[in-house]
Amino acid sequence: MxxxxxxWVRESVLLAAASGLLAAGLGALGPELVPVRTDRPAKxxxxxxxxxxxxxxxxxxxLDAWEDDFPQLVAAWRPGVPIRVxxxxxxxxAEAVARRLRQDLGFENIQVEVSR
Amino acid sequence: xxxxxxxxxxxxxxxxxxLVAAWTKVADLRRFLTALEGYPWVPDVALVPLTLIVPALExxxxxxxxxxxxxxxxxxxxTGLGAVFVVWVGAAWGLGLDVRCGCxxxxxxxxxxxxxxxxxxxxxxxxxxxQSWRAxxxxxx
Numbered sequence: 353m354x355x356x357x358x359x360w361v362r363e364s365v366l367l368a369a370a371s372g373l374l375a376a377g378l379g380a381l382g383p384e385l386v387p388v389r390t391d392r393p394a395k396x397x398x399x400x401x402x403x404x405x406x407x408x409x410x411x412x413x414x415l416d417a418w419e420d421d422f423p424q425l426v427a428a429w430r431p432g433v434p435i436r437v438x439x440x441x442x443x444x445x446a447e448a449v450a451r452r453l454r455q456d457l458g459f460e461n462i463q464v465e466v467s468r
Numbered sequence: 469x470x471x472x473x474x475x476x477x478x479x480x481x482x483x484x485x486x487l488v489a490a491w492t493k494v495a496d497l498r499r500f501l502t503a504l505e506g507y508p509w510v511p512d513v514a515l516v517p518l519t520l521i522v523p524a525l526e527x528x529x530x531x532x533x534x535x536x537x538x539x540x541x542x543x544x545x546x547t548g549l550g551a552v553f554v555v556w557v558g559a560a561w562g563l564g565l566d567v568r569c570g571c572x573x574x575x576x577x578x579x580x581x582x583x584x585x586x587x588x589x590x591x592x593x594x595x596x597x598x599q600s601w602r603a604x605x606x607x608x609x
Contacts (some may be wrong), residue, residue, distance in 0.1 A: 356604055363541025367528050375517070375524035378494065385501050387515045443566070447505070466512075 388450045390463040394436050399429055403440045403449050410438060413449055422456065435462040475603060478596035479533050482546050485589060486530035492573030493523035503570025507560060525549065540604060543597040550590030557586045 379385075394400070400410035411428055413421045429435065435453060440446040446464040453462045493500045501519040504510055510518060525545065532542035553571070560567055561583050569578045571585070 360540045360544055363538040364544045365541075367532055367538055367541050367545055368525070371521060371525040371528040374528060375520035378497070378520045378524060379516070382494075382497050382520075385497060385516045385519055387501060387505055387512060389505050389512065391512050451502070 384460055386460045386463070388447050388462075388464050389466045390436075391466050394434075394465070397433055399425075399433050399435045401425065401435055401437045401449065401453075403437065403442075403445050413437075413453070415445060415449055415452070418452070425453075426457075429457070431459070435459075437462065437464045439465055475596070475599045478592060478599060479536075479539075482589075482593050482596055483530040483533040485592075486526040486533075486546065486549075489572055490523040490526035490530065493519075493570070494527075496573055497523075499573060499575070500570050503568040506565065506567030507556075508565070509559075540600050543593065543600045546593040547590070547597045550586070550593040553586040554583070554590045557583045 401413045402408075402410040403412075403414055405412050405414055411421075411425050413425055435450075437446045437450045437453075440449075450462045450464050454460060497519055500523070501515060504515055504518055526549070529542045529545045529549070532538045533546070557569065557571075557578060560578050561580060565578070567578050568575055569582045571582065576582075
């Protein structure tokens with residue numbers, strides 16, 4: 353490798369390493385980041401939520417009937433127990449429910465199951 | 469316009485562009501994570517690392533360009549980022565995905581304008597890389 357090219361590569365690697373350190377710092381000092389979607393199977397104690405209104409072992413929580421359904425979920429949920437939202441036929445609906453739940457409950461561990 | 473003035477203009481344009489992009493993402497990392505979740509090709513395990521590394525890379529490259537340290541490496545990375553943005557945004561737009569760009573933190577949906585903006589950024593950073601390459605060779609020659 354020619355000398356100028358080697359210097360360019362060295363500088364790029366140095367800056368990439370500095371970015372990695374900064375990213376690690378952001379991760380340590382920034383907010384907790386929990387993705388809404390997950391493809392990991394649910395394990396242990398977990399509360400399942402269904403947005404379609406036809407649940408099997410899950411609580412119904414519909415966006416258009418939030419005021420009716422939300423109190424039942426609050427009654428069934430114990431703080432700290434993760435919540436999983438089943439995927440919806442409507443694109444983005446389950447994600448919207450998960451985000452609204454995060455906001456209303458002030459709890460981050462709420463995810464949408466994504467089957468792949 | 470001589471080479472020095474052009475080089476300076478390209479450096480400042482790219483640096484400010486990247487700093488604004490980094491700042492708006494860091495100001496609301498959760499929103500950026502949500503935007504990334506809309507892209508089906510991002511594996512779940514990569515969502516959080518990408519949320520952190522993209523603004524970090526933008527901030528470091530911008531700082532290097534502003535300070536004139538590791539400038540050549542900064543141009544390589546800026547051009548690389550620009551190329552990734554063009555392909556990324558172009559693919560999402562071409563596939564008709566209903567996603568947020570996440571580029572500057574806002575909730576604006578991705579569109580052809582977003583892709584053109586990425587293309588402009590790539591063009592500016594590629595020009596900067598070329599300028600930097602010429603300056604280096606002129607200096608060593």
